Amino acid sequence: MATPTRVAESSPAVEADRAPASKPKEMHGVAKWADERIGIAKIGKFGLRKVFPDHWSFLLGEIALYSFIILLLTGVFLTIWFKPSMAEIEYDGSYQLLKGMPVSEAFASTLDISFDVRGGLLVRQIHHWAALLFVAAATVHMLRVFFTGAFRKPREVNWLIGVGLLSLSLIAGFAGYSLPDDLLSGTGLRFVDGLIRSIPIIGTWAEFFVFGGEYPGSILIPRLYMVHILLVPGILLGLISAHLALVVYHKHTQYPGAGRTENNVVGYPLFPIYMAKAGGFFFIVFGFLVLMGGFFQINPVWLYGPYDPAKVTAGSQPDWYMGWVEGAIRIIPAMEWHIAGTTWTWSVFLPGVGLMGVLFVGLGLWPFIESWITGDKREHHLLDRPRNAPTRTALGVAGMTCYGMFWLSGGNDIIATRFNLDLNAITLFMRVAVFVAPVIAFIITKRIALSLQRADRERVLHGSEDGMIVRSPEGGYSEAHLPVSKEEEFLLTQHLQHKVLEQGHDTDARGVQRKKGGVGRLQARLSRWYLGHDIPKATASEIEAAHNHGAHGEVEGSHGAPELDGDGTGATPHHSADEDAHSGSTAG
Amino acid sequence: MSHDNLPVKDPELGHPVPNPGLEEHVERYTDVDKGAGDRAYRTILMMLGAVPVLAILFVVIYFAVPRDAYIDFGILQANAMNLGFGLTGGLAVLLIGLAVVQWARVIMGDEESVEIRHAASSSEEERAAVLEEFDAGVEQSGVRRRKLLLGAAGGGLGISLVPAVVLFADMGPHPTAAVRAETIERTIWEEGILLVNDVTWEPLRPEALEVGQLVNAQPANLNDFHGAELQVEKAKASIIVVRMDPNSIKIPQSRADWHVGGILAYSKICTHVGCPISLWERQTHHLLCPCHQSTFDLGNSGVVVFGPAARALPQLPIRVNADGYLVAQSDFTVPVGPSFFERDSSQDFQDGDQ
Ligand code: HEM
Ligand code: FES
Numbered sequence: 001m002a003t004p005t006r007v008a009e010s011s012p013a014v015e016a017d018r019a020p021a022s023k024p025k026e027m028h029g030v031a032k033w034a035d036e037r038i039g040i041a042k043i044g045k046f047g048l049r050k051v052f053p054d055h056w057s058f059l060l061g062e063i064a065l066y067s068f069i070i071l072l073l074t075g076v077f078l079t080i081w082f083k084p085s086m087a088e089i090e091y092d093g094s095y096q097l098l099k100g101m102p103v104s105e106a107f108a109s110t111l112d113i114s115f116d117v118r119g120g121l122l123v124r125q126i127h128h129w130a131a132l133l134f135v136a137a138a139t140v141h142m143l144r145v146f147f148t149g150a151f152r153k154p155r156e157v158n159w160l161i162g163v164g165l166l167s168l169s170l171i172a173g174f175a176g177y178s179l180p181d182d183l184l185s186g187t188g189l190r191f192v193d194g195l196i197r198s199i200p201i202i203g204t205w206a207e208f209f210v211f212g213g214e215y216p217g218s219i220l221i222p223r224l225y226m227v228h229i230l231l232v233p234g235i236l237l238g239l240i241s242a243h244l245a246l247v248v249y250h251k252h253t254q255y256p257g258a259g260r261t262e263n264n265v266v267g268y269p270l271f272p273i274y275m276a277k278a279g280g281f282f283f284i285v286f287g288f289l290v291l292m293g294g295f296f297q298i299n300p301v302w303l304y305g306p307y308d309p310a311k312v313t314a315g316s317q318p319d320w321y322m323g324w325v326e327g328a329i330r331i332i333p334a335m336e337w338h339i340a341g342t343t344w345t346w347s348v349f350l351p352g353v354g355l356m357g358v359l360f361v362g363l364g365l366w367p368f369i370e371s372w373i374t375g376d377k378r379e380h381h382l383l384d385r386p387r388n389a390p391t392r393t394a395l396g397v398a399g400m401t402c403y404g405m406f407w408l409s410g411g412n413d414i415i416a417t418r419f420n421l422d423l424n425a426i427t428l429f430m431r432v433a434v435f436v437a438p439v440i441a442f443i444i445t446k447r448i449a450l451s452l453q454r455a456d457r458e459r460v461l462h463g464s465e466d467g468m469i470v471r472s473p474e475g476g477y478s479e480a481h482l483p484v485s486k487e488e489e490f491l492l493t494q495h496l497q498h499k500v501l502e503q504g505h506d507t508d509a510r511g512v513q514r515k516k517g518g519v520g521r522l523q524a525r526l527s528r529w530y531l532g533h534d535i536p537k538a539t540a541s542e543i544e545a546a547h548n549h550g551a552h553g554e555v556e557g558s559h560g561a562p563e564l565d566g567d568g569t570g571a572t573p574h575h576s577a578d579e580d581a582h583s584g585s586t587a588g
Numbered sequence: 589m590s591h592d593n594l595p596v597k598d599p600e601l602g603h604p605v606p607n608p609g610l611e612e613h614v615e616r617y618t619d620v621d622k623g624a625g626d627r628a629y630r631t632i633l634m635m636l637g638a639v640p641v642l643a644i645l646f647v648v649i650y651f652a653v654p655r656d657a658y659i660d661f662g663i664l665q666a667n668a669m670n671l672g673f674g675l676t677g678g679l680a681v682l683l684i685g686l687a688v689v690q691w692a693r694v695i696m697g698d699e700e701s702v703e704i705r706h707a708a709s710s711s712e713e714e715r716a717a718v719l720e721e722f723d724a725g726v727e728q729s730g731v732r733r734r735k736l737l738l739g740a741a742g743g744g745l746g747i748s749l750v751p752a753v754v755l756f757a758d759m760g761p762h763p764t765a766a767v768r769a770e771t772i773e774r775t776i777w778e779e780g781i782l783l784v785n786d787v788t789w790e791p792l793r794p795e796a797l798e799v800g801q802l803v804n805a806q807p808a809n810l811n812d813f814h815g816a817e818l819q820v821e822k823a824k825a826s827i828i829v830v831r832m833d834p835n836s837i838k839i840p841q842s843r844a845d846w847h848v849g850g851i852l853a854y855s856k857i858c859t860h861v862g863c864p865i866s867l868w869e870r871q872t873h874h875l876l877c878p879c880h881q882s883t884f885d886l887g888n889s890g891v892v893v894f895g896p897a898a899r900a901l902p903q904l905p906i907r908v909n910a911d912g913y914l915v916a917q918s919d920f921t922v923p924v925g926p927s928f929f930e931r932d933s934s935q936d937f938q939d940g941d942q
Contacts, residue, residue, distance in 0.1 A: 051701045086816055087816075088818075094655070115655070118669065119650070121667065121670045154707075154708035187863065190861065190862045191861050193862060194860065194926045198926065200929060203928060204763045204930055205763055207763075208760040208761055213820075214772060214824075215820070216819050218815070249708070258607065259609050259611065261599045262599045263704060265702070265703045265705055266702050267701065268698075269701050272692070272696055273696050273698075277689055280684070280686070280687070280691075280692065281689060283684040283685025283688065286681045287678050287680070287681035287682025287683070287685055288682065290674055290677045292678075293670075293674055294670060294671050294675055294678055295664075295666070308822070309826065309864065310822055310823075310864050312864050316878065329880050330880040330895075330896065334882075334898040336927060336933065341932040342929050342931075343927045343931060345927050348896070413878070413881060424894055427881065427895075486605070489605050490603075490605050493603065493604045494607070496602045538604060540605070543604055
């Protein structure tokens, strides 16, 4: 946390605005009592007027946070009645269709909560909707952090905590889904059993340890219960606290704009504005989830029936966040190795365990990979506009596309029956699509980002069209341009364009050896691929020249700006005389 | 104020135009127009005023609405009490939120504040001071002179993890060869066990099965099990029995006497990750797993024709007993369900084997 010396400097601008009180105020009552014991005045002085920037995309993390709190509240309510036991009893509740059936205590108590505890169904449904919202909000929040570059120095650690949070929230959700011991949750567990069994070398042992013997055994649900209500929420709580503490310590990033710099933060003070907005927003999220719980049925386990290892329903689907793993498992071709009397079931292990590993390790490494490629070691508190990091943006969209393709594959049977298509053809198509679609998405996104950069550049140099076509005495037509405002001009030009890293001259064939001032070959290549296509933003002299033209009443044309070549991959940003040797124009 | 620890020293780097500074604050309509301000104020009060009404309604519903009352109104079909709770409770909570956010947006002053940032890092002096204090601590600890202390403490701590890990060895039985043979490698099928319909529990007779028909079946002795044991055995022993025209299917030499006039029995447990397989296409003799769409050809010893499963579906050898009922000749000849590491499944039946 920040050291107290820094606290003293908080929000000078605001404090200066307030009329100085003639006499220092004195603390009384409870505040005084508490201050004498725990020093709340110091805490308040540090935190009360802390400034938070305001933007809708900063609400995404808040939605995740509030869903988590709502999960804790509703979850505690559910534990009052839920019995995590696989022991068989005869169902004797008020749901007539299952009366007298042998079911597990877990299943029976879930029905009791749904039919016999007043408000139980509402809370159960809020809990499930909140779980779906939690993972969704965390995912979209992560995308916001990714596309705006909020993970860059100094926030890499918070990004890593975030990756941990996301993976844990998947585990929490899955464990919860399995607790009611209904037909769907049992099917999900059977899948987990197969997944664990497929782990090379230790698979069978891991399976026997997790299930306490053979599947399904009698101890799994009590164990999952412990994981779901104690272990994972405990770790989540700790990680979320650290996550938020770091947000406070680093201060939130802000979008670029007039008056915003790398060294300040512009926004509203915690007390009262941010507190009211954030606190109010908690109630909005909560109210929304309560309405969802009242109006939209979710996981009606009584319709699925108790778990029966000999039954499965066609079209059974996991909760949405597991859909992509399910899809990968569906489309992978069969693959089994036999080595020295053993079996290695890759077609389950790779898409199941392997793919998740790739995703989370890849996410975790990304901030470090990016700063290695760009050579960027500065602190960043101003967010990137996604177009100004075109390769990152394109990679992000490619990743989302790949995820989406896997996710769609998870519903290949539903697609087949809904649209009357051949199931096997869809599967074959998806096997190709998970590789090809991301590449297409990458290319398209990068193109779009670069054209937006070009449009920004044009706008700075030539202003915006004023919508009036003018005919000149010579007979030519032109549209007059209005110069953009100072604020917009600044917004469109303030971003840093990194230089492509140069390969050291003395590197050997493998590019390992580095000369002072240069980098290895791989790093240089990646850097060129990553940064080399930026449209150089308008320079001060170009803007100056453009303004002068404007002043002489001339319109249209790009006299001031250097011509860009066809695909806009002209020159490397930050051209200077001695850098002309490289011109980053490889393929777009 | 000293701002020597700013995050970046050159915030102007690469700016072709200077930062114009914060835009001027524009007063909101509710600030300049008293009428608008008062209206906003009243709206907020009204929203908050509705909350107690809704809360009381919620409690009334709790005590007054019968638990099984049902609302059937167009697409809205739901338990009345649940719907009432959701509506009153949800709106009450939502209104609190909307009112407070509205208060923050239109009534609280909306002038932006500016705060100075600091580098995440400590200053040079702080670093130096900490390093010095650390050195002093190291000195005081005595490890400089008694060097083994650190290694010994670390080693002790490390070794003490071993018992902690060993404590988990009882999480489940150890799947040694003997244990596997008694668990995942066998089912309760045995010579002479009756095949019973898994809904009616009637023993199956060959005459009762038509060509093209599929029946889900269980071993008759499954009835001896209850609770968790029942689930464990059922998870392995479930079978499907199909009758096909013997002339339209391939029956390998080694399995010539495993069927009864075109009636064949297969494990119902998918060899992919173990879902019970259910979707039967009688024309093609294909059996499709609903979980990940592995497709097995029951007219060809259960070999995989599509999908992620890697092994053929195990076949259960059956015959007719003296009373004319279908019974098993033995247990499955290979383990059912997904493959596992310790067993080489490459010798299992493959397309073309005889
Ligand atoms: C799982 C539950 C999560 C919760 C409850 C949560 C909560 C929050 C909140 C409330 C904020 C401040 C507001 C905002 O920027 O939206 C924040 C910021 C942040 N989060 Fe998360 N988050 C979660 C997951 C993640 C994930 C998955 C990542 C990335 C892998 C991540 C990375 C970050 C970073 C880098 C910041 C600082 C952003 C900035 O200052 O611009 N978080 N988080
Ligand atoms: S379990 Fe049958 S295909 Fe996966």
